[in-house]
Amino acid sequence: MAVIKRTQKQKNVKMPSFELKNFIQLKPLLLLLCLVLFYVTYVNWQSWLEKLDDKPISSFALIGSPQYTTNTDVRDQILKMENLKGFFGQDVSVIREQIETLPWVKGAVVRKIWPDRLSVSVAEYSPIAYWNKDELLSSDGVVFKLPFDKLKNTAMPRLFGQDYQSTEALEAWHKIYNDLKTKNLNLKTLSINERGSWEIVLDNDITLKLGRGEWKNKIDRFVTIYPQIEVPENKRINYVDLRYKVGAAVSFTDVN
Numbered sequence: 245m246a247v248i249k250r251t252q253k254q255k256n257v258k259m260p261s262f263e264l265k266n267f268i269q270l271k272p273l274l275l276l277l278c279l280v281l282f283y284v285t286y287v288n289w290q291s292w293l294e295k296l297d298d299k300p301i302s303s304f305a306l307i308g309s310p311q312y313t314t315n316t317d318v319r320d321q322i323l324k325m326e327n328l329k330g331f332f333g334q335d336v337s338v339i340r341e342q343i344e345t346l347p348w349v350k351g352a353v354v355r356k357i358w359p360d361r362l363s364v365s366v367a368e369y370s371p372i373a374y375w376n377k378d379e380l381l382s383s384d385g386v387v388f389k390l391p392f393d394k395l396k397n398t399a400m401p402r403l404f405g406q407d408y409q410s411t412e413a414l415e416a417w418h419k420i421y422n423d424l425k426t427k428n429l430n431l432k433t434l435s436i437n438e439r440g441s442w443e444i445v446l447d448n449d450i451t452l453k454l455g456r457g458e459w460k461n462k463i464d465r466f467v468t469i470y471p472q473i474e475v476p477e478n479k480r481i482n483y484v485d486l487r488y489k490v491g492a493a494v495s496f497t498d499v500n
Contacts, residue, residue: 301328304362312348312394313366321346331356339364347389348380371395373417374402375410385411404435412436416459420444423460427467449480455487462486 304322306315321342328334336354339362343352348369355363369388371380379387387407392398401421405413413436421431424446433445442454454462466484473494475481482497 298330299360300330301334301356301362302360304364305357306364306366308365310366310368311370311396312368312390313346317346318343318364318366331359336362348394371397371400373400373414376404381410381414385414401431402433404433406436406438409436416442420459420463423463427463429467451483453483453485453487465492 304318306313306318322328322339325339325342328339334356336356340352340354343349343354343364343366346366350367350369352364352366357363369380369382369386369390371388371390372383373381375381375387378392379389381387381403387410401417403410403413403417413434416436417431417434420434424431430447431444432447432449435443437443440456442456442459444452444454446452452463452466463486466486469492470484473481473484476496478499479496480499482495485493485495
C-alpha cells in the first residue's frame with residue numbers, strides 16, 4: 245500500500261523591524277518630554293507640598309543654652325513674618341534669616357519637626373568691651389548691638405573709634421593694658437580717631453594723649469615723670485600730653 249505524503253509549503257513571514265534611524269528621530273522628542281516634565285515638577289513642587297499640609301507651624305523650641313536670646317526674642321521675630329505655612333510648605337531658611345536679624349545673633353539653625361513645630365538654635369556674639377556710645381565689641385572685633393539690660397557683665401572696658409578700626413583698637417587695648425599692668429597702672433578707656441591718633445584714660449581718670457605711631461616709649465616716659473608732677477592744691481591732673489619727642493604737657497582741672 246502506498247502512502248501518500250503531503251508536503252506543506254512553508255511561507256516566509258517577514259517580522260516588522262524598528263529601524264535605528266526611527267529611534268534617532270524620536271530621541272529629541274523624548275528628551276524634550278523629559279525636560280517639560282522636569283520643569284512642570286520643579287515649578288509646582290512647592291504648591292504640591294503645600295497641599296499636603298493640614299495645619300501651619302504653630303510652636304517652636306529654643307534649644308541649647310543661649311546667654312542673651314530668649315523665647316520671647318524668637319517669638320517676636322517669627323511674629324513679624326507673614327502667616328507660617330505647614331511642615332511641607334514652610335521654607336525654614338526664611339525663618340532663619342528673620343531670626344538672624346537680631347543684632348547679637350551670629351547665626352541660627354532652624355529645623356522642622358513633624359507635624360507643626362520648629363527647632364531653633366542660635367550662635368551669639370560674646371561682648372568683651374563697650375564700643376562708642378551704644379554698641380559692643382566681640383572678642384574677634386565685630387561691632388554689634390545688644391540691649392544693655394541683657395548684659396551679665398557690665399564691668400567692661402570702653403573703646404572708641406570708627407567701626408573699621410574696631411580690630412585695631414581691640415589689639416591695641418590688649419597690648420596697652422598688659423603694658424600698664426606691669427607698671428601698676430590700670431587702663432579704663434581707649435580711643436582712636438579717624439587720623440589714627442591714640443588717647444587712653446587710666447582708672448584714676450588721667451587722660452594720656454599718645455598721638456600717632458608707637459605708644460610704648462610714651463607710656464614709659466609718663467611713668468618716669470608722673471611721680472615728679474606737682475599738683476596744685478584743689479586741683480587734679482586732667483591730661484598729660486605725650487605727643488612730643490621729649491617731655492610732656494600737663495593740664496590740671498578743679499577737684500569736684
